[in-house]
Amino acid sequence: MAFGIKRPELVSWKETVSRGEIAFLTHYWVDERFPGCKTVTKVGCSDINRLITWGTQYGLKPEWIDYKEAYPHFDLFGQHQQTIMKKEGMLNQLNRFEQK
Template identity: 55%
Template sequence: MAFGVTRAELEAWKRKVAGGEVAYLTHYWYEPRFPGVNTVTKVGCGDLDRLADWCMRFGLNPAYIHERRPYPHFDLIGAKQIEILRLEGQWEQLKRFGLA
């Protein structure tokens, strides 16, 4: 379940993903398998080849892409999430969710 994003933000992310853009959406998250992790960034792209290339660019395994149509995405958590958000200039998301 996602917390901390507006419907408008979610809809904008969906439009970008459906349009083949690489899009970032960070939200609060609770998953008991990951204690101490309270945010996730969904990096989505409707073009699976482009999303796989994005994964490889950051040393991530494309096998972990969630191929959920129409919004395939890769979940970023922890230190890698922060590292990639910084490299991609996602400053608003870093600040907003206390990751900066």
């Protein structure tokens, strides 16, 4: 479940993913398996080959793609999330959660 985002942000992400474009969505996230991580960024794209190609440049493996709910995506968190979001020029998504 996504916390800290508004419905229009989620709808926009789903629409972008469905069009076969790379889309980023960061939200609050808590999972006991990943202590210290309070956010996750979902990087999605319905064009699986495009998503795999995008992920490969960051060392992400195709088997890490989550195929839930018809919106294939990688889950980024921790240092990997920070590094990739910086390279993608998307730190604004992370910064909005860091300030709270």
